[in-house]
Amino acid sequence: MPTKAVLFDLDNTLIDFMKLKRMCIENAVDAMIDAGLELHKTEATNIILEIYFDSGIENQRIFQDFSNKVLGREDYPIMAAGINAYRRTKVSYMEPYPHAISTLTELVKRGIKTGIVTDAGKMQAWIRISALKIRHLLDIVVTFDDTGKQKPNPEPFKKALNELNLEANECLFVGDWIERDIAGANSMGMTTCFARYGSEKKVTESHANYEIDDIRDILSII
Numbered sequence: 001m002p003t004k005a006v007l008f009d010l011d012n013t014l015i016d017f018m019k020l021k022r023m024c025i026e027n028a029v030d031a032m033i034d035a036g037l038e039l040h041k042t043e044a045t046n047i048i049l050e051i052y053f054d055s056g057i058e059n060q061r062i063f064q065d066f067s068n069k070v071l072g073r074e075d076y077p078i079m080a081a082g083i084n085a086y087r088r089t090k091v092s093y094m095e096p097y098p099h100a101i102s103t104l105t106e107l108v109k110r111g112i113k114t115g116i117v118t119d120a121g122k123m124q125a126w127i128r129i130s131a132l133k134i135r136h137l138l139d140i141v142v143t144f145d146d147t148g149k150q151k152p153n154p155e156p157f158k159k160a161l162n163e164l165n166l167e168a169n170e171c172l173f174v175g176d177w178i179e180r181d182i183a184g185a186n187s188m189g190m191t192t193c194f195a196r197y198g199s200e201k202k203v204t205e206s207h208a209n210y211e212i213d214d215i216r217d218i219l220s221i222i
């Protein structure tokens, strides 16, 4: 079957989320030091990374947790400085991976349909898509809110196929999360591609049909 559509995961597949996170943390630490935090930048950065590692990368109370951990209390001027710098950085630096835009553009030129299947909520996903300026390059977007199910559940994949009016074996799925993206798309019968560049873990077996180090490599797969 020739590939008629390429479907992408969003975070760490199209968006360099980890790089963004690191920049947010660094700028937040600088701002907290200016607000009176008496710690070296590296030390403070490492403590925040540790808290994220223990509590999950989506921890929404990271600055409260950090303040409690290093100061034994919630220091509002310091937390506020960190939160402002973090948010400012997040809004200004949300960027696609190198070659993501040119790859999407080339797919569109070749007449191949494109889409996103993400576990992010609808608003979060659209804020990211808008920041990346890729809306015009996408035929479909399926978010968590569209099915209420997370990958590897078949529902988000089915929804994407329905909207594209295609069969699973006509689609290539690209993602960085083996248990969700690759396992889910594999069990649907899609061709799968592991975005090795988006994964911080050492992976020995991805179970994907292809593995790539640069998003542009998709163009030679299809």
Ligand SMILES: [Mg+2]
Residues within 6 Å of the ligand: 009, 010, 011, 012, 013, 175, 176, 177
């Ligand atoms: Mg991902």
